[in-house]
Amino acid sequence: MxxxxxxxxxxxxxxxxxxxxxxxxxxxxxxxxLTTLCLSNMLFAQESYNPLSVRPVHPSDIMYQKTVTRAMDLREKQNEPLFSRNREITALLMDGVINGIIKAYENDSLKTHVSVSDFLKKLTGPNTISTEDTVDLFLEYGSDWKQIIAAMPVDQYAARDLYQLEIKECILFDKQRSALYYDIQTITVFIPADHPMNTRGIQIPVASFSYKEVAEKLFQDNPKAIWYNTQNDRENKNLADAFDLRLFSSYIIKVSNPKDAYLTDIYSDQQKAIMASSWAASTLMEYEHNLWEF
CATH class of the missing domain: 1.20.5 (Single alpha-helices involved in coiled-coils or other helix-helix interfaces)
Structure with missing residues (x-):
């Protein structure tokens, strides 16, 4: 053709x-x-990092991780630098909530936000008016007796009354950097069980805080956020640096487990629970030692 x-x-x-x-x-x-893959990778990278970490590590780089809860008594000698007069860490947290610098939460899950008014209510002491006092007020003031009670001054917990804290942290090994990190997640403040105003006789949670938010918004560049060096005033440190350097005393009360149980729940005997706390600390220390041994 x-x-x-x-x-x-x-x-x-x-x-x-x-x-x-x-x-x-x-x-x-x-x-x-290619665009879809790039966007997916970007979203994956953003969502995978722990939002509560001060120095986040990508999950693919984490070889080992345990979540540990520690109890801290600010009256202990080693913790006195965190609780110096007029610079108490609890005073900073209270002022931070009241001034709207940081947020307070119901518990360390950080899901339920606590308003400033509710936060202040939790710091209000119990009503110590007896039944007899109530009857007397009713006989004297009639139907206005409730208003008289409401107008009466009430006791409030001050910063130095709140000397019991809990710290929840992730202990993780970053295989990319070959380093073990203590990544503090939350700080929880309690009304002590042995405080004279606490008529319930049990530890009562006041609020929990995101440590990352506290460190970035409350500790940094704050002249009151001081870890007081008892030996040398020239060596005072910022509280964020003090926590990074582990300049505090605490003991383990919970290690992550399927039942989310505290050591006191697992070991009904208090002495056994104390021994379990020491054993948990030794186990974590031994694991860290073995990382460098092999």
């Missing part, structure tokens, strides 16, 4: 046009796929 020159030229142009169109479609598909 013989085609004229014009027909041959038309066929060639048509083939080139179809080929170009196919290439454009293929390029568009490739571009869409």
């Amino acid at each position: 013989i085609f004229c020159t014009g027909c041959v030229s038309f066929i060639k142009d048509s083939i080139m046009s179809v080929t170009f169109h196919k290439n454009c479609i293929a390029m568009k598909k490739t571009f869409v796929i």
Whole structure:
């Protein structure tokens, strides 16, 4: 079959046009796929990091991790630098909530926010008016007796009354950097069980705080956020640095487990629970030692 020159030229142009169109479609598909992959990787990278970490480590780099809860008594000698007069860490936390610098939460899950008014209510002491006092007020003031009680001054817990804390942290090994990190997640403040105003006789939680938020918004560049060096005033440190350097005393009360149980729940005997706390600390220390041994 013989085609004229014009027909041959038309066929060639048509083939080139179809080929170009196919290439454009293929390029568009490739571009869409690459864009989708890039966006997915970006979203994965953003969502995978722990939002509560001061120095987050990507999950793919974490070889080992345990969540530990520690109890801290600010009256202990080693913790006195955190509880110096007029610079108590609890005073900083209270002022931070009242002034809207940091948020307070119901517990260390950090899911339920506590308003400033509710926070202040938790710091209000119990009503010590007896039944007899109530009767006397009713006989004297009649139906206005409730208003009289409401107008009476009530005791409030001060910063130095709140000397029991809990710290929840992740202990993790970063295989990328070959380093073990103590990544503090939350700080919880309690009304002590042995406080004279605490008529319930049990430890009562006041509020929990995101340590990352506290460190970044409350500790940094704050002249009152001081770890007081008892030996040398020139060596006072910022509280964020003091926590990074582990300049505090505490003991383990819970290690992550399927039942989310405290050591006192697992070991009904208090002496056994204390021994279990020491054993848990020794186990973590031994694990860290073995990382460098092998």
